[in-house]
Amino acid sequence: MLIGTNPFFRWSYVTSNWAQIQGDLIQHIELSLIAVAIGTVISIPLAVLAWRHRLVRVPVFGIASTLYIIPSLALFAILVPITGTYSYVTAEVALVGYTLLILIWNTVAGLNAVPADAREAAKALGYSETGALLRVDLPLALPFIFAGLRVATSTVIGLVTVSALIGLGGLGQQMTYGFNIGYNTPIIVGLVLSIALAAVADLLLVGAQRLLVPWARGRGRSSGI
């Protein structure tokens, strides 16, 4: 493609490169979804264990905090010798590692916030430990879990772009492409679409929360700020 000038934005770039943009967007959604899904599957059981057993809490939070502090780019660099570039595994390990602390933190906070009355009532009704966990504790912790999911999702959507430096990146590829050819439009396309994606994902999570936590609806802000 021949580019003479560098306007702030050129629509014709979007129309003529739509297939590529669409592909990047789909990859972005895939990378984010997989990261949040795996992060959730790992975090909730770990959070339950950390909540119940003091001994587990320290190592779980220690490891999760370490993964949170290590820059994703550095994590890519550390993983590339093992899992290779252009690899979903490389990207996902770093992305999932980043979600763990957010999700575990919020789940534990939610479980801690379950009223003692509710737990005693569950016990009096004859619930087993596991039964109470699944039918009382975790459902009551859902507002916190969803708060964590929302933070983790929007963070991951922003972070996926960094994996462009190991050959993936979803919309991040638009950014590196625009940078390499010194052209604004692809970068702006990537920027706007990733923010829009985060907004849509947040909206979907709020909707899911309303469906799953109907009792919290209309009560306003449950806690925090």
Place this chain on the structure above:
Amino acid sequence: MGFLAHVFGWLTTSSNYWGPQGIVLLFWHQLTLSVVVVASAIALGGTVGVILGHTGKGGLVAINAANAFRAVPTLALLTLLAIQPAISLKWNGFLAAWIALTVLAIPPILTNTFVGMREVDADVRDAAKGMGLTGGQVLRTIEAPLALPFVMAGVRTAAIEVVATSTLAAYVSYSDLGTFVISGLDTNNSVVAFSGAILVAVMAGLVALVLGVLTRVLTPVPLRRRRVSRTKDVYFPQPAAGLWDM
């Protein structure tokens, strides 16, 4: 074990520490960039947070805006700024990195400052007013010290994010520790990339440690009893307001 031995060898070769692409200089570049960015973010986000928190107005809007900024990919801002002729080569790429990373650092500081100010007990504030303190005096002697643990938690979150993300600045021309990571990835030299990653992680850990100590020193003595920890950071775990709750 061969790989780790190479990494260890690279990190202990003194010639890698000196010169224009040496560890010492690039470490210094990254540290100065991060300090300048966090200082600017405190100046901007902290000021707005103090004003909103002191007056108690517009807070929800500010917090929601700060939350929305979480989704802005820093890579986009960095690349976009780096290809603007007016910005691109200013101060060896420092300017582009400074602006892009400041955008990243403002939200946690703003949110935490605002909430810290609002967490000040209304009775305490009323008592101070009843004793005849002016608005400025209330701010200086009551609100600021009580809000400080929250503010510092926000500063720490921001600082760790900035140190981590400033590695990306190396991609758009500012050379810092990210240079090792990115050039290592580009040339398939995983020893250099891995060593760079370790150096960045060390810096992030050091910054977290220093800010933890600083928080403790700055916190008023009566508030120190409980260990000031991440629990003060309202930006990080947040079971409530978002863009769609407005």
